[in-house]
Amino acid sequence: MYQNFNEMIKTIEKLKTDGMYGGDFFLTWEKTDDEIAATFAVADALRSLRERNISPAIFNSGLGISIFRDNSTRTRFSFASACDLLGLTVRDLEEGKSQIAHGETVRETANMVSFMAEAIGIRDDMYIGKGNKYMHEVSDAVDEGYRQGVLEQRPTLVNLQCDIDHPTQCMADMDHIIHEFGGVENLKGRKIAMTWAYSPSYGKPLSVPQGVIGLMTRFGMDVVLAHPEGYEVMGDVIDVANKNAAASGGSFKQVSSMEEAFEGADIVYPKSWAPFSAMEKRTVLYGDGDMEGIDRLEKELLKRNAEHTDWCCTEDMMKRTKDGKALYLHCLPADINSVSCEKGEVEASVFDRYRTPLYRQASFKPYVIAAMIFLSKVKDPASALAELEKRALPVRNFG
């Protein structure tokens, strides 16, 4: 821990967080610097309580609703863990099981599942221009339901990955970085390389690279984005990154080789993604139900990927980083050479060396999600945390 509990509370006291009270968490760049800082501080405070066997449950009952429109293990369990930590029970909305397929509108379903819902977590990252929009529709629906007296409470929406951003992942990544470097004040001038890497699979969402450059440019770091030609991310997010870098006193740069990006980097994040234009094309094809077109696109994409198998986080590549010892990040699961595939994003020996830090990176996610919900539900987070410590409700009795 880079701060003790009282320091965390003092940090939170100084931050302006009332904009988060009663609100949702869609994109990190829609939040102020204070709100981002408070999310980290609350996440750390919740973790500190739990480490000392003190439950930070702010609910005595209530549901967390999860809606996953794409497969997920880690985010699914992170959301369930966050809800459990705060005293909520998760109920999955399985679209297969439900009547949504029968033509129900989003607005209606959102209210029908929310009578006891304190939080709604959604993953919808497959189609460009759709995921974030869908989340806003759900949020607007429950907002109206709450105002009209249909719902007794307004559920907090948490973006568990959309087509634009993956805020719970990137905030967890960032909290991990802060801890590894001993505090956010030690990050100024550090170089972080967000780079594309080869994968034999296709269609991986762009939300991680976009989320990373949209968030990590806010801390005075030198953020470098690298990918082969044709693997561009959304232009809007590039604009966000440039603005953030200017405001934070850091920099944002795009380069066209992994080597250049890794050169002297303090942190590297090599990860595959699909080209934005291909994802756009795929969205249209799905909309048209053109399955043949999708097959054709998939083959094209895999072929295009295969031209860049040299974009791999090898031991040689790692040697280019600061003292050869950059912090290696991945959102997991990674495509590991000779483990999960023949050739992939990372060499097995590199991955193995960073296994524990990678797991620790992931371990911040439940706390970050819990912090997002906490800040939406609690008016005065600093004093609530102090009270929770004083209440000292144990997670485990008789341990």
Add this chain to the structure above:
Amino acid sequence: MYQNFNEMIKTIEKLKTDGMYGGDFFLTWEKTDDEIAATFAVADALRSLRERNISPAIFNSGLGISIFRDNSTRTRFSFASACDLLGLTVRDLEEGKSQIAHGETVRETANMVSFMAEAIGIRDDMYIGKGNKYMHEVSDAVDEGYRQGVLEQRPTLVNLQCDIDHPTQCMADMDHIIHEFGGVENLKGRKIAMTWAYSPSYGKPLSVPQGVIGLMTRFGMDVVLAHPEGYEVMGDVIDVANKNAAASGGSFKQVSSMEEAFEGADIVYPKSWAPFSAMEKRTVLYGDGDMEGIDRLEKELLKRNAEHTDWCCTEDMMKRTKDGKALYLHCLPADINSVSCEKGEVEASVFDRYRTPLYRQASFKPYVIAAMIFLSKVKDPASALAELEKRALPVRNFG
């Protein structure tokens, strides 16, 4: 709220509810008037507590088991919400995942899933003569298990829709009506029209129209049932409706046009259903595994439906109702013209105007289900509610 909390408690005190203690909830017409009134009053009292951030949890642990033999979003979440409200966690019995398909008997499974079960909610509405029977088999099984010491507690069975009745829906509908009209005492002489409406889908259960005429005839209202020829509901329920109407000082009438039913109505409930005789035929076909016969039947039914596309809740139809402003009800999801289908049960402008009341109608369901469980579990509901208010356990801390 048409009553304050103390009035609700006084209402409950005067009602004889010991017949519900330790019992199940299968059909509304198996309950006395006092029991029906108490269910509404307890539902309202539970809601009143929750509105004031007071948890009405009567359990500190325990499971609610849900068994859905047909798709469901809203009822599934309503049951989960009701259980959560009372302190139970829901566990779904997924027949696909389980060994039921391997020839297990109902009796055995019912006990095996009930070791910590305080409530069992079942939806089984597809086959005539089966659903309600299955629920009784489950109830008998856990009853015997409890008496034999296999189970420490006797789970309460709640009918979440069978082939005969949909009590949680119709009780929620009724509670909504009571609230909209400012109390049950204002319902005498009101006209309610339960009418068939066209839908391009087929095989919708009869449990809603049956449940509505079986329940709403108990409050002195003039209940009218209307449907095209061939769309008759179960004769037994017609008998129930007639008896209820006579006893309550209201009336029950069947007419053969939507226009006549809507004429001067205070409340309208236009909704599609399949003809009882067709559902009976389908049950036999499924029993015989005659999939070709089912396909043929489906086509016949859709064709027959299509002869009645004029049974639609249009703006013109609504004008026939009392001051053109009848309360429009639907159990949702509705088939909305030009929204969920080309032609359906209701015009979009009508549906839109009633959207918030419709959602509010649905919002009573979790509380009604919770009240059914509450009255089965709590010996003295009035004093328990008073104690819950005094205990003042918050749903949300630090809000």
Add this chain to the structure above:
Amino acid sequence: MYQNFNEMIKTIEKLKTDGMYGGDFFLTWEKTDDEIAATFAVADALRSLRERNISPAIFNSGLGISIFRDNSTRTRFSFASACDLLGLTVRDLEEGKSQIAHGETVRETANMVSFMAEAIGIRDDMYIGKGNKYMHEVSDAVDEGYRQGVLEQRPTLVNLQCDIDHPTQCMADMDHIIHEFGGVENLKGRKIAMTWAYSPSYGKPLSVPQGVIGLMTRFGMDVVLAHPEGYEVMGDVIDVANKNAAASGGSFKQVSSMEEAFEGADIVYPKSWAPFSAMEKRTVLYGDGDMEGIDRLEKELLKRNAEHTDWCCTEDMMKRTKDGKALYLHCLPADINSVSCEKGEVEASVFDRYRTPLYRQASFKPYVIAAMIFLSKVKDPASALAELEKRALPVRNFG
């Protein structure tokens, strides 16, 4: 109950259980006699508390993770019930829904789902040499995650059936026997027959017969294993049974007819299983993806089974047992003649006569699982149980 609560606590006080603290439960023969005795005593104590409407919840929050690599109703609900009893909420890891199929390693997934996990229950019984091994991989992974600070707590692994043992089943069976015979001290010299029985299905796991002979030989009973030629169980477990019998002053014997096994038996456990060698062959075929080979093997096995339809627990067979009244056991569901199949493991009239005892046998499983978790989580189980009684938190309020 064969003991009152205070006696149970005194029994537990005298037993050495620190070996279970922080540990897992894989195989019964890896546990000392004291640990086995403590598991029964704690199970009974937890049940005694619950019977008196006292919650033995030792957790105020936390998840139980269930991983079922084979279908299950009863064990799935038993684990969920045990978790609920102790205050945990169950979250299923559905491999279909998750990214495990995408090449994730066991080690990674085990940590990713365990951030709030206090217990992990796994059923993996299909492939010889795999299930138990997989459980150890999961256990090692979370152990390392805990030591590295990835996880705040170390989840307890409970074997819900592997290729070698089915400890939660056999411990529940044994607890049932102890209760039926009025205490473990009354079991010396009793004869128990674990026998193969005919079933028209194939590939049933060997974990029950193996678990039974590996456990029941520890109590001074005369344990007899009987099966047709070719239906041998694992040799290692035969060794365990022999050693146990010698140490406990009982006996272990293999015979080749059901008649001989039933002769004078106090307890009979007739149940189908697949030959060990066939299960080994099947494991290889699955590994090779040889579906044709699997089909062929299935046909062979069914044909081989069909040569032994006389291995059935008939009324005549039961007459051979002690006074014709042996306690009949089954892990359920049973293949019942003319009920679940034409010819099967047991005659319907025998099964019917023992239905309630069979359900009671099953009812011990949630408590046994809870006891396994309890003993792993609680340092001083006797005083914790005393405190729980004193805390007197009701399961149900206002009952």
